[in-house]
Amino acid sequence: xxxxxxxxxxxxxxxxxxxxxxxxxxxxxxxxxxxxxxxxxxxxxxxxxxxxxxxxxxxxxxxxxxxxxxxxxxxxxxxxxxxxxxxxxxxxxxxxxxxxxxxxxxxxxxxxxxxxxxxxxxxxxxxxxxxxxxxxxxxxxxxxxxx
Amino acid sequence: xxxxxxxxxxxxxxxxxxxxxxxxxxxxxxxxxxxxxxxxxxxxxxxxxxxxxxxxxxxxxxxxxxxxxxxxxxxxxxxxxxxxxxxxxxxxxxxxxxxxxxxxxxxxxxxxxxxxxxxxxxxxxxxxxxxxxxxxxxxxxxxx
Numbered sequence: 001x002x003x004x005x006x007x008x009x010x011x012x013x014x015x016x017x018x019x020x021x022x023x024x025x026x027x028x029x030x031x032x033x034x035x036x037x038x039x040x041x042x043x044x045x046x047x048x049x050x051x052x053x054x055x056x057x058x059x060x061x062x063x064x065x066x067x068x069x070x071x072x073x074x075x076x077x078x079x080x081x082x083x084x085x086x087x088x089x090x091x092x093x094x095x096x097x098x099x100x101x102x103x104x105x106x107x108x109x110x111x112x113x114x115x116x117x118x119x120x121x122x123x124x125x126x127x128x129x130x131x132x133x134x135x136x137x138x139x140x141x142x143x144x145x146x147x
Numbered sequence: 148x149x150x151x152x153x154x155x156x157x158x159x160x161x162x163x164x165x166x167x168x169x170x171x172x173x174x175x176x177x178x179x180x181x182x183x184x185x186x187x188x189x190x191x192x193x194x195x196x197x198x199x200x201x202x203x204x205x206x207x208x209x210x211x212x213x214x215x216x217x218x219x220x221x222x223x224x225x226x227x228x229x230x231x232x233x234x235x236x237x238x239x240x241x242x243x244x245x246x247x248x249x250x251x252x253x254x255x256x257x258x259x260x261x262x263x264x265x266x267x268x269x270x271x272x273x274x275x276x277x278x279x280x281x282x283x284x285x286x287x288x289x290x291x
Contacts, residue, residue: 034269037275052270072196109253117260117267125183128257132184 002137004079011130016076024111025065030055032110039103068107075138083141090145096135101143108135151274151281156223158274163220165266166259173262174213175206177255185250191243212251219282226285238289245290246281255279 004012017092033040034052046060055061071089078085093099112132116123123131151159166173179200181188195204215233222229237243256275259269267275 031269031272035273056269112253113256113260113267113272116257117264120261120264123257123261125180128180128183144282 001080002082007126008130008133009079011127012076012079012134015115015119015127015131016073018021018122019115021073022066024118025067025069025107026062027065028107028111028114029068030058030061031114032107033061035110036103036106039106042097042099042103054116072138075134075141082137083144086138086141087145090142093142094146100135101139101146104139104142108132108139111135151223151276151277152226152271155274155277158271159220159223159278160272160276161261162266163217163262167217169262170213170217171206171210173255173258174207174211174216175201175209177258178209178212179205180254180257181251182255188247188250191241191247216279216282218283219278223278226281227288230285231288232284234286234289237286238291245283245287248286249280252276252279252283 033043033049033055039048043061043064046058046064047063048054048058073144074085075082112128112135115131116128119127182192182198182205183200189198192198192208197204199205215230216268218233219226219230256267256272256279259275260272
């Protein structure tokens with residue numbers, strides 16, 4: 001089981017209360033599709049992903065960003081059992097969506113960078129460490145049902 | 148991975164002009180973060196008395212590393228040749244596992260996102276990420 005310190009719990013809750021989730025989700029997904037263009041392979045039905053401007057203004061991309069953040073908020077509410085909370089999501093990503101799980105790390109890095117730019121100086125090294133630990137647990141839980 | 152296009156090089160040079168007045172501080176922050184967020188990287192610095200963020204050796208080394216990156220920007224048209232001495236240093240003397248170059252690059256990008264929330268657009272991000280990956284590759288050249 002994952003051990004969270006009081007600092008980590010409080011910090012992670014605080015991050016989600018401080019950030020604008022309507023902005024962070026879409027920004028992180030579009031950044032991922034731009035910086036790591038091979039991730040576009042999973043979004044064939046999203047229409048125009050031709051260039052950075054198209055990706056950033058694509059409404060399906062934005063909608064999906066919000067779906068991803070909602071998923072993270074679910075983990076946030078169940079920090080002591082993210083693995084089981086994410087069981088169905090893991091099966092979905094492995095068996096239906098067939099996402100290469102290495103891509104989860106790419107999105108996690110983009111989320112870190114977007115949150116950093118939103119929080120500015122408040123995103124200290126300790127805050128970054130807590131956030132990246134949370135994302136690492138989320139990623140590990142999403143990988144769990146891949147066989 | 149992919150080589151730097153003319154657009155990438157121009158983007159990196161233009162963004163570097165914004166970075167360079169604060170390069171030492173940015174380097175120090177990125178380096179401190181790496182030691183905190185990826186504690187395994189501390190194993191390379193066991194000979195330092197103080198590894199805490201903001202300590203003198205950490206700040207100095209962050210500035211040194213950024214000096215290397217500045218050099219790489221100047222030699223962006225031939226990184227392998229330009230960074231030969233640094234590659235030999237890292238390969239034969241320091242023997243840093245090249246996986247760590249990626250870790251430090253990530254922390255540099257985080258600090259750039261914090262320092263330049265509006266200028267560090269996705270387009271700048273992709274060019275900087277490619278550039279730092281190319282630098283890492285040039286640094287790994289002499290390893291084996």
